[in-house]
Amino acid sequence: MTRKNPSFRISLLATAVAVTLAAPAAMAASSTKLETREAPSAATAAAPGARLIVTYRDAAAPKSVKLRTVNNAAARSRSMTSASARTGSTAPSAMLMRKLAVGADLIRLDRKLGTAELNNLVRELKADPAVASVEIDELMQHTGVARIKTDVQPQLTPNDPYYAQYNWHLQDNAGGIRAPSAWDVSTGEGVVVAVIDTGIVEHPDMDGNMLFGYDFISDKEVSRRPTDERVPGAHDYGDWNDDAARCQVGESSFHGTHVAGTVAELTNNGIGMAGIAHNAKVLPIRALGRCGGYTSDIADAIVWAAGGEVPGVPTNPNPAEIINMSLGGSGSCKAISQTAINKAVALGTTVVVAAGNSNSEVANFSPASCDSVISVAAGRITGGRASYSNFGAKIDLTGPGGGGGVDGNPNGYVWQAANDSPTSPEEGEPTYMGMAGTSMASPHVAGVAALVQSAVVAAGGAPKTPAELEAILVQSARAFPATPDKPIGSGLLDAPAALAKAMEVPCDPAVEECAPDAIELTNMVPVGNLSGTSGTETLFSFEVPEGTRLFNLMTYGGTGNASVYVSAGEAPTADTHDFKSTRPGNNETIRVSNPPATTYYILVTGSYSGMTIQARAN
Incomplete structure (x- = not known):
């Protein structure tokens, strides 16, 4: 995480501790305040024609030859678009931004294109014998569906004061993951979970478990940094937007902080709330900012998180055993996303993905429909399907995502750490926030996966492969209280059952009859x-x-x-x-x-x- 100046750091922590310790009295003195915000359910295309992901058949061809291929296709596509001919606009000019970890080239055009001209350009490039594949570099969005703040009085518990009332999703109830029973076996020690998201902000209930990550956003308009360069650290500068011409107007979500909190918020520390694998470490990777994040940046982040090489970026010193991606966009699995996932899985990293919030068939969303991922739907506190959750045969299992307002406050939301600023975190203070979405369900699965890997290794076993870990989580899921209205996987995530499944002693055919x-x-x-x-x-x-x-x-x-x-x-x-x-x-x-x-x-x-x-x- 990017560190700010020492005086701000001290001030922030002093304020946070005071707010946390004094919270019961302060909250009791005020009335309940609710603020909700709906997030887009699927990604929209990037600024039309701004960036293309092109794979050439001759990867070693000179830069000039590659750009000539794109420029020639652009000229041909312009001639086929009547709107361009009427306005007299020139064909766009291409520049090479960089080579991606998956071997493709990222191309930027010098101006935006209309939909027709953009589609014509893509078709022309696909038809060019020098080009193996081409995709529009689209912006994906996080999959949190609602955000809520509250000043309601919590019921205190001996350790984490807000756990009993707010963290229903970790407890033993119809929709929770039954984490306390799992904590008797494992707390995730020794495991690294990468969270590819909006980055994180400083928070006294999280900082101790956060590693120093990386910011992969390569567009300063998205990142809010001074340049397009990628930088060490994963500080969340805020993803608010006040320009409706750019994308949906809204406040900062601090989505990555909330997701990371579900995985590994500090627990039994007498502050705030609890996390699942609270002795694991989170590797925060920033790939989402204002209006979302580019597919190309996310693909590079996946490879880097798993320990793979990314041109222009130092090698990751803390390769992750598990990656969580609470993000997505419309359309079937993108080729670049699948290639990046394949590289991560080949390196032994398990990839967990949120299914999406469109109440639609998951096969029409990426990366949730990609192969070799654990695709996670969202359940309510009742154990039923959240009405917004995507569904379909590609869903592996369901985790707690919250039902939103239908289950009230706090039981309709998943609660974890956040920041209370509507814009930049420097203008706000650490707080706790409720969100609902498949974004919230996915890190529950990632956290339980960390518990399993830690327990297996602590017992002297070899780490589970991604396929083995997926099978353990899917097979150990408990039955839904009632048959869901749509297919959302094998059942509800169950932390102690997953550990029991992973720790089963193999049958010895020498002493007993073993089932296949x-x-x-x-x-x-x-x-x-x-x-x-x-x-x-x-x-x-x-x-x-x-x-x-x-x-x-x-x-x-x-x-x-x-x-x-x-x-x-x-x-x-x-x-x-x-x-x-x-x-x-x-x-x-x-x-x-x-x-x-x-x-x-x-x-x-x-x-x-x-x-x-x-x-x-x-």
């Missing part, structure tokens, strides 16, 4: 975002209860070609099985009428990506 190691399927709950390569096999299991009239198994969606083999009571093979479905593509179906009550094992083979599997017994 399989991923458990829950009745009528789709498991999405599956992938496999030629030669790999994935085994699932499904318990068929007594009295079942029809057992139905389906795989669907994505790309590639999968085959499915099923046997009752034992693991099948491609040669030995009770049932099979081996049609071309991923759409496989097996139906068993009046099946016996037993465990069915399902073997999936082939090369596929983005596929969903679902079992049903009725």
Whole structure:
């Protein structure tokens, strides 16, 4: 975090401690004050035509050749756009900003383009034999949906004074993650969680767990820094906007501070509230500012967080085991985002992403629809789906996000650290704030993932791979209190259950009969975002209860070609099985009428990506 001058630092901390310790009396003397603000549910395009992400077939081609390719395409696209011809405007000129960690070049145009001319330019570039791919460098937004401040009197508890009343999302209730039981096993020590967001501000209930991060924003209008250069530290200068022509007008969110607090706010320190993995460290990375953050900056941040090389940026001295991204935009997974995620996963980093707040199919949002991420929907204190939460087969599980006003204050919001300024944090003071959104659900999953990794390593085991960690969290999720109206994953995040699943002692076939190691399927709950390569096999299991009239198994969606083999009571093979479905593509179906009550094992083979599997017994 960027440090400010010493006098301000001392003043800020003195004020914060005084406010925290005196809060009960101060709050009791004032009436409840509510302030809410709706955030955009999906990203809009960047200033049209401002930046393009271009991958050339010859990555080593001279800069002049690359720019000539773009400029020629711009000239051709202009001639096809009648509006440009009428106004007499010239074709835009291109300049190379930098090379990205994923190997693409970031190109900036010297003027904005209208939608038609921009689309024509992209089409012309895609058709050029020198170009392998091109994407518009869009602005993504954080996925917090509402913000609320309150002066209501808290109920004091022995340690963190606001925990009992405000941190419902950490407690043992219908929608909470049951963190206290997990803390008996792990508090996240030794694990680094990167939070790619708006950066953080100083806060006495957080500073001790914050590492020195990096600011990846490469546009001074977005960052509010003096230049476009990226800089060490991740200080949040505020993301307020008062220019409606630029993007939606609104106050600063201090979204990254709130998200980081969920992961690792200091706990049992007699101040404020609690965090999940409160002995882990947060690596704050600033990629969102005024009006959002560019896809290219976020992609570089992902690679850097995992320990990968980013041109022009020093190597990260604290590679993260887990990355949280409470951000997103409309459209299916961006190619640059998927490439960056693949690099992070290959380095052993688990990527957790908020599903989005549009009450829509998650497949139409990025990066929540990308492969190899843990995509998280939002639940209410009741355990039901938050009305704004995206849904679909690509959702892995649900975490506490808050239901907003429908569940009242404070139970409709997730509460963590923030700053009370409507603009710059230097104009405000540390405080605590309630927000609702899938932004709030995602860091709960990241925090529990940190608990799991810490416990496994402390017990002498090897850190879980991203795929193993995802399976643990998905399989250990507890059942929803009632079937959700839309598919939102395997169940509700459950911290102690995840730890128990991770710490299970493997069965020893020398002393007992061992069941096959399989991923458990829950009745009528789709498991999405599956992938496999030629030669790999994935085994699932499904318990068929007594009295079942029809057992139905389906795989669907994505790309590639999968085959499915099923046997009752034992693991099948491609040669030995009770049932099979081996049609071309991923759409496989097996139906068993009046099946016996037993465990069915399902073997999936082939090369596929983005596929969903679902079992049903009725």
